[in-house]
Amino acid sequence: MDFEFIKQVIPLYIEAAGLTLRIALVGILFSFAVGLFCALIRYYKVPLLSPITGFYIELSRNTPLLIQLFFLYFALPNLGIKLSSFQCCIIGLTFLGGSYMEETFRSALETVSKVQIESGQCIGLSGLQVMRYVVLPQAVSVSIPGFCANVMFLIKETSVFSIVAVADLMYVAKDLIGLYYKTDEALWLLAISYFILLLPVSAISGYAERRLRYAQFGSN
Amino acid sequence: MALLEISHLKKSFDKNEVLKDVSFSVNKGEVVVILGPSGCGKSTLLRCINGLETVQDGKIILDGEVISNRTKDMHLIRQKVGMVFQSYDLFPHMNVLDNILLGPMKAQHRDKQEVVREAEEWLARVGLPDKKLSYPRQLSGGQKQRVAIVRALCMNPEVMLFDEVTAALDPEMVREVLDVMMNLANDGMTMLIVTHQMDFARAIADRIIFMDEGSIVEETEPGQFFSNPKSERGKKFLENFTFRVYRK
Numbered sequence: 016m017d018f019e020f021i022k023q024v025i026p027l028y029i030e031a032a033g034l035t036l037r038i039a040l041v042g043i044l045f046s047f048a049v050g051l052f053c054a055l056i057r058y059y060k061v062p063l064l065s066p067i068t069g070f071y072i073e074l075s076r077n078t079p080l081l082i083q084l085f086f087l088y089f090a091l092p093n094l095g096i097k098l099s100s101f102q103c104c105i106i107g108l109t110f111l112g113g114s115y116m117e118e119t120f121r122s123a124l125e126t127v128s129k130v131q132i133e134s135g136q137c138i139g140l141s142g143l144q145v146m147r148y149v150v151l152p153q154a155v156s157v158s159i160p161g162f163c164a165n166v167m168f169l170i171k172e173t174s175v176f177s178i179v180a181v182a183d184l185m186y187v188a189k190d191l192i193g194l195y196y197k198t199d200e201a202l203w204l205l206a207i208s209y210f211i212l213l214l215p216v217s218a219i220s221g222y223a224e225r226r227l228r229y230a231q232f233g234s235n
Numbered sequence: 236m237a238l239l240e241i242s243h244l245k246k247s248f249d250k251n252e253v254l255k256d257v258s259f260s261v262n263k264g265e266v267v268v269i270l271g272p273s274g275c276g277k278s279t280l281l282r283c284i285n286g287l288e289t290v291q292d293g294k295i296i297l298d299g300e301v302i303s304n305r306t307k308d309m310h311l312i313r314q315k316v317g318m319v320f321q322s323y324d325l326f327p328h329m330n331v332l333d334n335i336l337l338g339p340m341k342a343q344h345r346d347k348q349e350v351v352r353e354a355e356e357w358l359a360r361v362g363l364p365d366k367k368l369s370y371p372r373q374l375s376g377g378q379k380q381r382v383a384i385v386r387a388l389c390m391n392p393e394v395m396l397f398d399e400v401t402a403a404l405d406p407e408m409v410r411e412v413l414d415v416m417m418n419l420a421n422d423g424m425t426m427l428i429v430t431h432q433m434d435f436a437r438a439i440a441d442r443i444i445f446m447d448e449g450s451i452v453e454e455t456e457p458g459q460f461f462s463n464p465k466s467e468r469g470k471k472f473l474e475n476f477t478f479r480v481y482r483k
């Protein structure tokens with residue numbers, strides 16, 4: 016192991032990790048918004064929009080992110096739509112993450128029983144108020160473990176971004192291997208970088224899950 | 236004029252006719268108990284009155300206003316009709332006080348101070364003066380039902396509907412809930428009650444409505460119904476609650 020080399024390239028990894036994290040955060044934020052929006056559409060079975068959303072979800076879940084990125088980066092320009100690599104990554108991650116978030120949020124919404132909803136209606140709340148004060152708060156706490164799992168999944172998926180020439184962690188590692196043949200060092204640093212990125216998320220998710228179990232409301 | 240008037244109400248689920256031309260009325264301050272075998276449509280009737288079910292035909296009139304099959308403002312109508320049902324239906328993520336305040340504050344936009352005072356008074360009256368910061372999971376079944384009743388009462392409804400509120404309770408908790416209802420009746424609250432507690436029905440009712448298979452079979456004052464029901468089906472029904480026929 017060439018520690019001198021490692022010391023020299025660490026700044027490159029830090030920079031790349033920053034970029035990876037930035038894309039991941041923006042992508043996750045958009046995924047959250049898209050997921051929640053789609054979950055509400057499917058939960059309320061909004062005519063027209065609900066089947067369209069269903070189609071999007073199937074499409075998103077049944078194609079690899081790699082192919083989605085290829086499509087955005089190489090096929091769309093032929094249709095006159097030119098996106099930067101950064102934009103491709105954000106859109107690709109959102110396209111993928113939106114459907115995963117949707118599934119998590121919708122199943123969480125559906126855990127709130129009909130009796131709860133009717134109880135809300137019985138005290139004169141409007142449909143929107145029932146959602147806001149009765150369903151959402153309960154669904155949010157149910158969805159936390161699934162949400163955290165999605166966040167981790169999406170951060171891991173960022174490892175394919177290098178194919179559209181984004182200088183992320185994977186890209187830097189491949190670059191170093193190509194230039195200096197330092198395969199071991201480059202790969203170790205890559206694995207460690209992802210590990211460090213993911214560790215806090217998994218810690219938070221573990222904590223949230225435990226909290227949820229203690230805060231278990233309802234029954235008994 | 237009656238406070239609540241049900242006329243020629245018909246309700247079916249697909250082809251299953253659950254309410255077949257039901258008509259009756261409830262005067263202000265009256266306590267009406269609905270009895271009948273399981274599946275005869277008692278819950279469905281209460282749910283129609285509260286707009287949780289749409290009806291196929293007929294009218295429900297509250298205080299001179301038709302309230303059946305309203306679509307836009309049903310939540311406004313529901314503020315006038317309090318309902319408590321069998322399953323514990325408190326909101327698990329809110330403490331007792333927040334459970335009670337939600338409707339008056341968000342649906343009726345009333346002054347918080349005023350509602351809190353009212354809630355505290357009611358909680359004290361139902362024997363739960365020190366529970367306002369407890370969460371539903373920390374309460375017994377009977378306590379939860381009493382809170383559910385207070386929650387409905389704090390909306391200041393014109394009529395209260397109770398659907399087997401003690402059915403899921405352990406026997407020793409039934410009494411505390413029934414006592415609350417008894418006090419309400421004495422205060423002059425208009426109530427429509429579905430129950431399987433015959434002694435309670437007899438004690439609280441001004442009038443008994445006996446239903447079978449989606450129709451009203453008889454409407455009688457309780458003394459008469461429990462000693463000598465007019466209908467054969469009424470007699471049969473009451474026999475379910477005694478063991479006289481099994482005497483050795």
Ligand SMILES: Nc1ncnc2c1ncn2[C@@H]1O[C@H](COP(=O)(O)OP(=O)(O)OP(=O)(O)O)[C@@H](O)[C@H]1O
Nearest residue numbers: 248251253271272273274275276277278279280399
């Ligand atoms: N949501 C529903 N969909 C279809 N059928 C229903 C629905 N709710 C009730 N029913 C049917 O309507 C009939 C009356 O039911 P309801 O719950 O009103 O009876 P009930 O008199 O309250 O009985 P119980 O004493 O057991 O509570 C039953 O045959 C039931 O199967």
Ligand SMILES: [Mg+2]
Nearest residue numbers: 277278279399
């Ligand atoms: Mg019932």
